[in-house]
Amino acid sequence: MAVGMAVLAAATGGALSAPAAAEGEPVVTFPTHCLPPQEAGLPPADGPTTARITVDNPAPRVGDTVTVTYQVIATPAVNPAGGELPADALTPTGRILLAGAQNGEVTVVGAQRNDPVLAGAPLPAVTMTGTFTVTAPGEITLAPGAYTLHMSHPLDLDTVCTADAGAPVSERLTATPLPTANLRSVFLAAAHGKPGDKVKVTAAGFTPGAAVTVAGRAGAAETADRVAAAADELGVVRAELPVTDKATTAVVAYEGAAWTAGQGSGPAAYTVIDAAPLPPGTQKLSATVEPGALGMTQTGEDIALGAVSYGDGGAAPGRIGTVTVKDARGGPAGWSLIGKVTDFTGPGGVRIPGASLSWTPSCTAAAGSPSPCTPGSAGVVGQDGAVLASTPDAPLVGGTFTVDATVTLQVPAYTPPGAYTSVLTLTLS
Structure with a gap:
């Protein structure tokens, strides 16, 4: 596992209606009880609400920030004002209910935008947005909750609408866990031997007390050489592996029924020297390819973001120092590069949240690299972290990769x- 750190610095210096539901999107209808403001003297409005919830990322990772949109397409609520509600006098707020792998509520808010509404006429469609951070892997369901329609003319009036029996699920997403560092490793007392020789193996980083298999490898496949052992209270395994299969070129150790990138060590090179006599006048040549390490380097230490004007705020752009990742392990496990950012601290302890920083990653594999490189999704970095780049597991991985990202800090207006x-x-990792 390698860690890089950089310091980021920034300096401050018409009426619309919500669109109709699109075909194929998750529209739901549920019974609603809408209470008009007491000042209006109107009875409650009961009837169906038609709504839709969408997300910007249906397959996030734990730690990602997901933007959700709650659109009320039709509501039984009516204009409670005594006269016409003018344009841009309606502000909606609401809640989205999370269930499944993650429970909770998401607060959503809409812009103050509407066409004029006649007295007693149904209130128009509204759209509200909000965000939440994914905290658990698995399927998360989203259902529309209560919503409030606030009018600022002629008085501040609120119409509150709740689902009589709970609204049905309108959207689902499936979250995957963040990759974790695999610190399992294996060391050999000898790098070569004759067929049948026993090689002393020391493996570390395993679950204390776990059953561990030590096995020979030929490329991505296991050979017939295998021995079972148990990790001690420190997660260390000590075993002797008889190497009889002439195809064995490496040794691995793993927990579980078969080797996986998450439960197994990288390979340690081993060469079987055939002891069979050679015909007169001949010589045997052998060469060993030693596995290397996974590491990274980064250009520069500080990142200077663009300046924004006091009062206006806005986007402060920049770019991270270019990262070069070299994977010379020669095994089947890919890698992930994760970024986390702290809050921005300024004069007098004033803070700009780390969640205000977003990036757009890029990643290029050097010519000849066995692995492709996938950049992370564009979006918020934040204190919970986001993927900058990754490579997948494969029978044989490796290569040299150039990782970059443009970054943008959203500075609030009137930041000191x-x-x-x-x-x-x-x-x-």
């Missing part, structure tokens, strides 16, 4: 002038 600094940490 001065320099704001944060720390971006990159973790390779």
